[in-house]
Amino acid sequence: MVALTSIQEQKIWDILETVCDPEVPVLSILDLGIVRNVILKSNEVEIVITPTYSGCPAMDMIAMNIRFALAEQGYPRVKITSVLAPAWSSDWMTTAGKEKLKLYGIAAPDKKFEIPADGVECPQCNSTHTKLVSEFGSTACKALYQCQECSEPFDYFKCH
Amino acid sequence: MQDFNPSENLKHLGKSEISAVSPPGIGKAAYTLHLADTTLLLAQRNAAWCAHGPILEQDIAITNISLDLIGQARNFYQYAATLINNEAETPQGKLMDEDRLAFERTEREFKNLLLVELPNGDWAQTITRQFLFSQYQFLLFEKLQASNDEQLAAIAAKSIKETKYHLRWSSEWILRLGDGTQESRERMLQALTELWPFTGEMFVNAAYEVAAAAAGSGVDSSLLQQEWLQNVAQLLEEATLAVPQNIFMQSGGKQGIHTEHLGYILSDMQYLQRTYPNSQW
Numbered sequence: 001m002v003a004l005t006s007i008q009e010q011k012i013w014d015i016l017e018t019v020c021d022p023e024v025p026v027l028s029i030l031d032l033g034i035v036r037n038v039i040l041k042s043n044e045v046e047i048v049i050t051p052t053y054s055g056c057p058a059m060d061m062i063a064m065n066i067r068f069a070l071a072e073q074g075y076p077r078v079k080i081t082s083v084l085a086p087a088w089s090s091d092w093m094t095t096a097g098k099e100k101l102k103l104y105g106i107a108a109p110d111k112k113f114e115i116p117a118d119g120v121e122c123p124q125c126n127s128t129h130t131k132l133v134s135e136f137g138s139t140a141c142k143a144l145y146q147c148q149e150c151s152e153p154f155d156y157f158k159c160h
Numbered sequence: 161m162q163d164f165n166p167s168e169n170l171k172h173l174g175k176s177e178i179s180a181v182s183p184p185g186i187g188k189a190a191y192t193l194h195l196a197d198t199t200l201l202l203a204q205r206n207a208a209w210c211a212h213g214p215i216l217e218q219d220i221a222i223t224n225i226s227l228d229l230i231g232q233a234r235n236f237y238q239y240a241a242t243l244i245n246n247e248a249e250t251p252q253g254k255l256m257d258e259d260r261l262a263f264e265r266t267e268r269e270f271k272n273l274l275l276v277e278l279p280n281g282d283w284a285q286t287i288t289r290q291f292l293f294s295q296y297q298f299l300l301f302e303k304l305q306a307s308n309d310e311q312l313a314a315i316a317a318k319s320i321k322e323t324k325y326h327l328r329w330s331s332e333w334i335l336r337l338g339d340g341t342q343e344s345r346e347r348m349l350q351a352l353t354e355l356w357p358f359t360g361e362m363f364v365n366a367a368y369e370v371a372a373a374a375a376g377s378g379v380d381s382s383l384l385q386q387e388w389l390q391n392v393a394q395l396l397e398e399a400t401l402a403v404p405q406n407i408f409m410q411s412g413g414k415q416g417i418h419t420e421h422l423g424y425i426l427s428d429m430q431y432l433q434r435t436y437p438n439s440q441w
Contacts, residue, residue, distance in 0.1 A: 054319055055231025084235065085314035087321060115328070134217035135329060136224040140322075144217065160321055 005040055012038050012045060012075070019069050022061045023139050024157075026104040029062060033092025036083060044077035045070060050088045052160070053140040090141075090160045107145065107156040114159045122147035123154055130154075189243040190271065190368040191378050192312070193261065194414055196236030197272035200262060201422075202293060203229035204429050205280055214283055221329060225290065228322040235315045237261045263433035267422050271366070274413035275358040277422040284337055284347035289355055291330035295391055296362050298323045299384040309377035331395055338399025345400065352396075352404055360409025363388070369414075 016035055021027045029035055029049070037048035047066055051059050063080045070078050090109040098108035102123045113120050116135050119128045127149035135158075137144040142155040206226035213219025237258035244256045275293060280286045301323055304316035337344040363385035365373070372378025393403045412418065432439060 051231070051318075053228060053231060054235060054315075054322060055227040055229070057227070083314075084318045085310070087314070087318040134221060135325060136217070136221035138220070140224055140227060144220075 009038055009040055011073075012040075012047075012070070015069050015073050015075075016047070016066065019062065019065050022058050022065070024101070024104070024106065024141075026100045027093075027097050029066070031094045031097030031100065033094065033097075034062070034088060044079050045075050046079040046081060048081045048083055050083050052088050056140060088160070090157065093157075101157055105154060106142070107154060109157050109159045111159065113156070116143040116156060116158060120145055120156045122150060122152065124152045125150040186368045186371045187243070187247060188309070188368075188372060188375070188377055189240050189247060191372040192236055192240040192243060194271035194366065194368065196233050196240055196261070197270045198276055199229050199236060200233035201270075201272045201425065202276040202289075203227075203233055204425060205276060205278075206286070206290070208280060209286065222286070222290075225326050225329070228319075228326070232315065232319045232322070233262075234258055235318070239311050239315065259433070263430045267418050267426060268416040270418065270422060270426070271368075271414050271416060272422075273358070273361055274410055274419055275355065275361070277413070277419060277425060278355070278358065279421055281351065281354065282347060284344065285351040285354060287330050287333040287337070288348065288351040290326060291334050291395070292355060292359055292392065294323055294327040294330055296359075296384065296388055298327050299388055300379055300381070303379040303384070307377050307379075308375075312377060334395055334401075335399045338396070338401040348399070348401055352401060356404040356407050357410045361411040361413060364411055364414075366414035 013030070016038070017028050017030050019029045021029060021032055024032075032052065034049050034052060035047065036050050037046075039046040039048070047070075049059070049062065049066075059082065063082075066080060067078050070076075093109060101108045105123050107120050107123050110120060116132050118131050120130055120132075121128050122130050122145075125147060127147055129148040131146050131148055133144040133146055133153070135143050137155050141157055141160065143158050144153065145156050146153045203226045206222050206229065209219065209222045210226075211219065213222055241256040241258055241261060273293075275289060278289070298320065301316040301320040305313055305320065307313040307316065334348070338348045339345070363381050365381050369378055369381055373380040389403070396402055410419075
């Protein structure tokens, strides 16, 4: 029974891996670290998620996409719980997630730049000769930069 | 201003004059609503800059801040609704929720700080308000993180990460404009004169703050004043500005007694729900 439960749970984690962040579609919700727990119950599956930022408008869509993905794979009864504590941190982003971000053209969170400043590595040409344009970017989680070498503007996924 | 107790006052009113969603006066729900209302009103004010910011990046910055504040307000409202639903029999058997609290209450029921309901003014006034408020919110959330109420502590711990951005961003603007051109400096002085009378209220506890602080779930606001003033004075000095002296302080917002500006912003914000009740996005 224990073995069966853990196989089932692994299957659910595998399904969740296919659900993407609608604003950064290259990242799965597992890469982002927002799935906190999967709880198997006799008649339903509970998925515990946490928002990246308080006002993240993607959370409703993410919850809906989780429901769709699980329903398609034979789990129609899903309860989604949103928790605030402990508060999400960009430290929870997976290494694979950070690599995917870079390939997508977004600089990954970098501990050297807890506070955004000039010098975040350009995801296009790897130069650190870059300039912070604004601490606030196209979404709450990103800051806006421009590379002074290749001139490419790019987003930096902030440490949070 | 005498201390106004809404629940006490409502006893003298006819029942029809009491709104169906009137929240209790001094409970934890009232305290949570005060936090929610203040955050929502500032979010609504800042959102009016959308497409009107001085440059694109700053337009995005102020609306990002607005979005953070809406998220924080939603968390507080959702929790307040839970508390109200648990506290008493619900009016008309209808459960309270975040939308009803935001869109169905009247001016006298809103417990927000007066500071956040004031019009945006120019960019100097908007960023000065943001700075004065973020400095206060930072100190408040720092303490609220240690609340014995798990949900209030969780919302504070989550929100303070965002408040740090708001504080840093608005501080940079204070320096840039205060120590900028003659024009920008004059506008900053004007903004400070305009806003300062509304800062004293932040540190005068309402009855629900006293109760929440005594219960360990809320923060005694008066304890934040010294550090707030010190931090604000330091930055203003760096920006070649100064703390206005001998200013009469306004109050009343926490008790539901507001400036004339609140009615207008609420009628704008609540228009859709009041005209088409229960309509969904």
